[in-house]
Amino acid sequence: MASAIQLTMADDGILVATMDLPGRPMNVVGDELMGGLQEALARLADPAAKGLVLTSAKADFCAGGDLDRMSKWTRPEQPFEASMAMKAVLRQLELQGKPVVAAINGHALGGGLEIALACHARIALDEPRLKLGQPEVKLGLLPGGGGTVRLPRLVGIQQALQICAEGADITPQKALAMGLLAELASSRDDLMARARAWVLAHPKAQQPWDVPRFKFPGGDSRAPAIGQLFSVAPSVAAQKSWGNYPAVQHIMSSIFEGGLLGFEAASMVESRYFAACAMSVESRNLIGTMWYQLNALKKGASRPAGVPRGKVSRLGILGAGMMGAGIAHVSAKAGIEVVLLDSTQEGADRGKAHTRTLLDKAAKKDGSPEAAERRAALLGRITPTTDYNLLAGCDLVIEAVFEDRAVKADVTRKAEAVLGATSFFASNTSTLPITGLAQASPRPTSFIGLHFFSPVEKMPLVEIIVGQQTSDETLARGFDYVLQIGKTPIVVNDSRGFYTSRVFATYVMEGMALLLEGVHPRSIEVAGLQAGMPMPPLALQDEVSLSLGLMAGEQTRKDLAAEGKTVVEHPGTKVLRQLCEIGRVGKKAGKGFYDWSPEGKRLWPQLAELYPVAAQQPGQRELIDRLMFVQANEAARCFEEGVLRSAADGNIGSIFGWGFAPFQGGALRFIDAMGAPAFVARARELAARFGPRFEPAAVVVRQARDGTRFG
Ligand code: NAI
Numbered sequence: 001m002a003s004a005i006q007l008t009m010a011d012d013g014i015l016v017a018t019m020d021l022p023g024r025p026m027n028v029v030g031d032e033l034m035g036g037l038q039e040a041l042a043r044l045a046d047p048a049a050k051g052l053v054l055t056s057a058k059a060d061f062c063a064g065g066d067l068d069r070m071s072k073w074t075r076p077e078q079p080f081e082a083s084m085a086m087k088a089v090l091r092q093l094e095l096q097g098k099p100v101v102a103a104i105n106g107h108a109l110g111g112g113l114e115i116a117l118a119c120h121a122r123i124a125l126d127e128p129r130l131k132l133g134q135p136e137v138k139l140g141l142l143p144g145g146g147g148t149v150r151l152p153r154l155v156g157i158q159q160a161l162q163i164c165a166e167g168a169d170i171t172p173q174k175a176l177a178m179g180l181l182a183e184l185a186s187s188r189d190d191l192m193a194r195a196r197a198w199v200l201a202h203p204k205a206q207q208p209w210d211v212p213r214f215k216f217p218g219g220d221s222r223a224p225a226i227g228q229l230f231s232v233a234p235s236v237a238a239q240k241s242w243g244n245y246p247a248v249q250h251i252m253s254s255i256f257e258g259g260l261l262g263f264e265a266a267s268m269v270e271s272r273y274f275a276a277c278a279m280s281v282e283s284r285n286l287i288g289t290m291w292y293q294l295n296a297l298k299k300g301a302s303r304p305a306g307v308p309r310g311k312v313s314r315l316g317i318l319g320a321g322m323m324g325a326g327i328a329h330v331s332a333k334a335g336i337e338v339v340l341l342d343s344t345q346e347g348a349d350r351g352k353a354h355t356r357t358l359l360d361k362a363a364k365k366d367g368s369p370e371a372a373e374r375r376a377a378l379l380g381r382i383t384p385t386t387d388y389n390l391l392a393g394c395d396l397v398i399e400a401v402f403e404d405r406a407v408k409a410d411v412t413r414k415a416e417a418v419l420g421a422t423s424f425f426a427s428n429t430s431t432l433p434i435t436g437l438a439q440a441s442p443r444p445t446s447f448i449g450l451h452f453f454s455p456v457e458k459m460p461l462v463e464i465i466v467g468q469q470t471s472d473e474t475l476a477r478g479f480d481y482v483l484q485i486g487k488t489p490i491v492v493n494d495s496r497g498f499y500t501s502r503v504f505a506t507y508v509m510e511g512m513a514l515l516l517e518g519v520h521p522r523s524i525e526v527a528g529l530q531a532g533m534p535m536p537p538l539a540l541q542d543e544v545s546l547s548l549g550l551m552a553g554e555q556t557r558k559d560l561a562a563e564g565k566t567v568v569e570h571p572g573t574k575v576l577r578q579l580c581e582i583g584r585v586g587k588k589a590g591k592g593f594y595d596w597s598p599e600g601k602r603l604w605p606q607l608a609e610l611y612p613v614a615a616q617q618p619g620q621r622e623l624i625d626r627l628m629f630v631q632a633n634e635a636a637r638c639f640e641e642g643v644l645r646s647a648a649d650g651n652i653g654s655i656f657g658w659g660f661a662p663f664q665g666g667a668l669r670f671i672d673a674m675g676a677p678a679f680v681a682r683a684r685e686l687a688a689r690f691g692p693r694f695e696p697a698a699v700v701v702r703q704a705r706d707g708t709r710f711g
Helices: 031-044 067-071 077-095 111-117 135-139 147-155 157-166 172-177 188-201 224-241 246-258 263-278 281-298 322-333 345-365 369-380 405-416 434-440 472-484 500-516 521-530 537-544 546-562 571-581 620-640 647-658 669-674 676-690 698-706
Strands: 005-009 014-019 051-056 100-104 121-125 183-185 314-318 337-341 382-385 396-399 424-427 447-452 461-466 488-493 594-597 600-603
Touching: 005 031, 014 031, 014 188, 031 051, 031 077, 051 188, 067 281, 077 111, 077 263, 100 111, 100 188, 111 147, 121 172, 121 188, 135 157, 135 246, 135 281, 147 157, 147 246, 147 263, 157 224, 157 246, 172 183, 183 188, 224 246, 246 263, 246 281, 281 488, 281 647, 281 669, 314 322, 314 405, 322 337, 322 345, 322 369, 322 382, 322 447, 337 345, 345 369, 345 382, 369 382, 396 405, 396 472, 405 424, 405 434, 424 472, 434 447, 447 472, 461 472, 461 647, 472 488, 488 647, 500 521, 500 537, 500 546, 500 571, 500 620, 500 647, 521 537, 521 600, 521 620, 537 546, 537 594, 537 600, 546 571, 620 647, 620 669, 620 676, 620 698, 647 669, 669 676, 676 698
Parallel strands: 014 051, 051 100, 100 121, 121 183, 314 337, 314 396, 337 382, 396 424, 424 447, 461 488
Antiparallel strands: 005 014, 447 461, 594 600
16 A cells, blocks of 8 residues: 655655655545654664655645544543554654654644644745644644644743634744744745755754753743633633533643643643543534534535536626625625626615725735735626616526515516526525525526525525425535535525524524523523523524514414414513514614613613513523523424435534534534433423423434434
8 A cells, every 4th residue: 555655865865754645635644644654764764864854745734633533432542542652653753863844835733733843843835825723622622642742842831722722723924923833935845945954954953842951931830920821711711611612621731731741741641631532522523513514515415416516607686785795795705796786776886885895894904915906806896786687697696685575576587587598596585485486486496595694704604495496406506606605505495484594593582481481581691601502592682683583473473374374472472572562672773682882782671570580590401401402303393394404404504504502513413412312301301391392303202212313
C-alpha cells in the first residue's frame, strides 16, 4: 500500500516529508499518518540527513483527527491509548536531535496543528484564507495530541485557552503576531525555501520547553495573573454554556493542571481529559449530527440522484422587502445576476439599498481596493425594477411578496407569462402550503418552496418544500441553487407549517402554557437557556411578534375547520390573545412579555398580575423536559407523517433553523440519545399531567418496541 507520507532527500541533506494520505481528499490524523511519520523519523536517523521539512501534497496541510476511527471507540482506554500513542511519536519528533520545520501550505487544524506544534518551527503561506486552529471543542472534544500542553508553553496560557476553548480559526498573520508561526511565505516555493533555510540555520534546534529553566510565556498556572484568569474563566464559560458542553470545562482543566506539571505529566493529564470528552454523549451527538449528517446532506443525501447538476445564472425575485432583499444579497454575492422586482420602483430600490448598507459595513472591515472592486461588482449584479419583462431569461424566480394567497397568485401568473419553459419557480412563504400556491402556476411541476430564514445573510438554512406535483428535477435544481449560495438545504414534504415553523412553535407555545399555569416567568426563561436553546421562549416570542403567532394559529384553525376538522386550542394561545388585546405584541411595539428599550429588555413587571405566580413551583428539570420533549415529539410526528424525509434533515433543520440545543445533536437525536423506551416513558408521564401534545409519537413507540432508532 502507498505510504501516507512520501520522503525525498536532496543533496543539501534535508529530508522532505510530504503528507498525502492515499484515497482521501484531505490528510487526517490516524494510524496511517502516524505510521508515515514514524517512517520519516527512521529516515531522519540516517547520519546524512540534516533535518526534516514536513509539508503536504493536498490543498490542506492536515485537516484534523480521523472521526471515522473515533466513532468506533467504545471504551475510554481506546481514546486514551490512541492519544498517548500519537503523542509518543510527536515527542520523538521534537527530541530526536535534528531540526524539524512544518511548511504549512494549507489549513492546519486540530491534530494537524498539533503535529505542526511538535515541529521546532512553523512557517505558513501568507494567505488570509488559510486557517490554523484547534476546533475540536465544536465537536465536543479537546485537542488530544498535545495541543493543550504545547500551546500554553508556546503562546501563553491565556491565548491557548482562547484557541482551544473557543475553537476559532486563526489567520497566518495573527498566528505570526502571537508567536505561533516563525515566518510567513509568499508562495509555495518561498515556503519550501524558507523551511530549508530554517533547518540549515538551526542545526541544534530544541523546543523551548525542553530547554532547562523553561518558563511559560506570561507565567504558569501559579502566576498571579493566570490565577486570576482561572478564577473567572470557568464561570464565564459556564454562564454561556450552562454546563452543557463538558469539553469546555475539560479543556480548561487540562490547561490549568498542565500548567502546574512537567511536560510528560501534563501530556498524560490531557489524554485523560481527551478520553472523557471522546466518551461523552455530547461529543457523540455533535459528531453524529454536525459532522456525519451535515456532510451527508451537503453531499446531496436528500437530492434526487440522476438529475444533472444545475446552476442559476440569472435570478428573479418578486418582492424587495426584508426577505427579498436578503435573498438578492446572498445570491449576488454568489455571482448570480439578480432582477429585484417590487410593485414600486421606490420599493425595489429600497431592497437594493439593503445590500448597499451591508456592503458599507463590510467596507469598514476591509477597505482594500480589491474588496472595493468586489463590492461594486456585487452591487452591479442587482437590478431593481417594476418591469416583469426583465424576468425573461431567468433560470429561477423566487417570490417573497406579502403572505397573502391572492397577492402571491397574482405575481406568480405575471412572472410565468414571461418565463421560459426551462426556468423554475419558488415561493418563500413561511406558512402557506406549497401545493395550493402551485395552482396559480401553469407548470406546477416546476414549482417549489424555498423557505429562507431571517436575517437571510446570517441564517445558514434553507428549508426546501416539495409540493405534491413538484418534480424531482425541480427539487434537484432547488437543492443545487441552495448550495450555490452557500446555504445548507433540508428537504421536507408539504404540510402546514412545514417542518421548522411547526416544531419551533411548540417551544414558544410551551413557554406560554407554563406561564398560564403560574410558573414564574424567570424560571421559564432560565429553563429554556439551561436546556441549551439560544433564546428563552418568551423573549423569542417577543422577537417574532405575538401578533404573528396569533395570526398563524388562527389561520391553522380556519384551514382545519374548512377540512371539517376541529382543533383543541393550545393553552398558550390564550396568553397570545390576552397580550395582543392589550397591545403588547412584542419587540416591534417595544412591549410584549418584556419591556424593550435601546438599553435592553426587562420582564414586564405586571405579568405577575395577569398570570399570578403559583405558590408551588415545579423544579427546573420538569420545565426543561417540557420544553424539549414537546419539540422532539413534534419532530417525531413530522417524521411519522412523512413531512420529514430523513433523520438528518430533521436534526440539521432543528439546529440550523431555530437553534435546537446543538449538544443534543438535534430534535430527533434527542430521542436517539436518550433511547426510545426512556423517551416514551417520560413523554407518557408528561402527557398524563399536561395534555395529549406529549403523547409519544407512534414511530417512537414502535422504536421502543423494536429496538430501532432514527439515525
Ligand atoms: P415584507 O413586507 O418585508 O416584504 C414584502 C415585499 O413584497 C414588499 O416590499 C412589498 O412592496 C412587496 N410586494 C407586495 N405585493 C407585491 C406585488 N403584488 N408585486 C410586487 N411586490 C409586492 O415581507 P417579508 O418579511 O420580506 O416576507 C415576504 C415573504 O417571505 C412572506 O411570504 C413571508 O411569509 C415570507 N417569510 C418571511 C420571513 C420573515 O422572517 N419575515 C421568514 C421566512 C419567510
